[in-house]
Amino acid sequence: MSLLETTREVMRRDQVWPFLQDHEQQVDISHQVLLYVEGLNLSFDGFKALNDLNLYINDGELRCLIGANGAGKTTLMDVITGKTRCDSGMVYFGQSINLLDKDEAEIAQLGIGRKFQKPTVFEAHTVMDNLELSLKSNKSVMPTLLATLTSEEYDFIDEVLETIGLKGERMMLAGSLSHGQKQWLEIGMLLMANPRLLLVDEPVAGMTVQEGERTAELLTSLAGERTVVVVEHDMEFVRSIARTVTVLHQGSVLAEGSMDEIQNNPDVIEVYLGEAP
Numbered sequence: 001m002s003l004l005e006t007t008r009e010v011m012r013r014d015q016v017w018p019f020l021q022d023h024e025q026q027v028d029i030s031h032q033v034l035l036y037v038e039g040l041n042l043s044f045d046g047f048k049a050l051n052d053l054n055l056y057i058n059d060g061e062l063r064c065l066i067g068a069n070g071a072g073k074t075t076l077m078d079v080i081t082g083k084t085r086c087d088s089g090m091v092y093f094g095q096s097i098n099l100l101d102k103d104e105a106e107i108a109q110l111g112i113g114r115k116f117q118k119p120t121v122f123e124a125h126t127v128m129d130n131l132e133l134s135l136k137s138n139k140s141v142m143p144t145l146l147a148t149l150t151s152e153e154y155d156f157i158d159e160v161l162e163t164i165g166l167k168g169e170r171m172m173l174a175g176s177l178s179h180g181q182k183q184w185l186e187i188g189m190l191l192m193a194n195p196r197l198l199l200v201d202e203p204v205a206g207m208t209v210q211e212g213e214r215t216a217e218l219l220t221s222l223a224g225e226r227t228v229v230v231v232e233h234d235m236e237f238v239r240s241i242a243r244t245v246t247v248l249h250q251g252s253v254l255a256e257g258s259m260d261e262i263q264n265n266p267d268v269i270e271v272y273l274g275e276a277p
């Protein structure tokens with residue numbers, strides 16, 4: 001085990017926060033790849049939404065997925081998270097977990113969290129309560145605010161509040177937060193489940209420039225310990241966070257590389273009619 005791997009193992013959240021342990025299933029990342037998508041096909045009434053799609057995401061990566069409307073980005077996320085069944089292909093979490101065998105709840109339990117574009121926080125509850133309810137619902141018990149938290153659970157919520165930058169807003173009603181703050185709270189709610197892989201759909205849509213910058217910092221800070229896949233149309237934002245960008249087109253991967261490589265790729269330029277993607 002390399003020094004980096006050893007450090008990651010020791011710092012794993014379920015080691016630091018023992019109450020998270022029962023959510024952690026060993027994922028074999030001995031080949032550094034956390035998510036394998038191979039030969040994925042899905043047709044809707046003869047229309048190929050996914051067309052022999054191959055995608056490999058390394059453990060700890062922050063990957064951006066871009067592509068025009070209808071390129072297949074949402075459909076791909078739906079298949080990975082078990083929301084939609086594909087016609088053929090394979091999706092593996094690490095070397096050995098076949099996600100196509102699992103349903104949505106099992107996939108979430110394995111540590112794959114998905115954030116949809118529209119924030120879905122409990123508006124009538126405080127920021128703290130939202131995180132608390134997420135923590136409890138992850139423990140597969142009827143979520144209730146009446147059950148008391150352990151001091152470790154308090155500390156964990158505190159750490160997540162710090163990560164999402166809402167420590168000062170902990171007692172505010174979620175409904176009174178700004179749009180950007182609601183998005184961060186929802187990311188925090190996902191973090192309560194200690195996800196290994198976070199799939200984030202258009203995080204900066206509707207945000208102010210400052211909120212977008214803060215979101216870039218947040219997602220960048222989550223990568224490394226976690227793996228983050230971001231679907232985004234805002235190219236400035238993609239440029240600010242992405243090391244590797246994957247371009248989808250008509251259900252397949254058209255190109256992959258750094259933002260500069262993507263913007264100079266003749267296939268990408270042709271598809272986008274000479275405009276910057």
Ligand SMILES: Nc1ncnc2c1ncn2[C@@H]1O[C@H](COP(=O)(O)OP(=O)(O)OP(=O)(O)O)[C@@H](O)[C@H]1O
Pocket residue numbers: 044048049067068069070071072073074075076
């Ligand atoms: N349930 C469905 N039934 C029929 N067609 C569908 C269904 N879901 C998706 N499609 C089609 O599959 C194609 C891919 O859609 P998808 O939503 O994955 O694209 P996208 O890249 O996420 O686009 P956008 O950026 O607009 O969200 C589109 O042409 C869409 O109309």
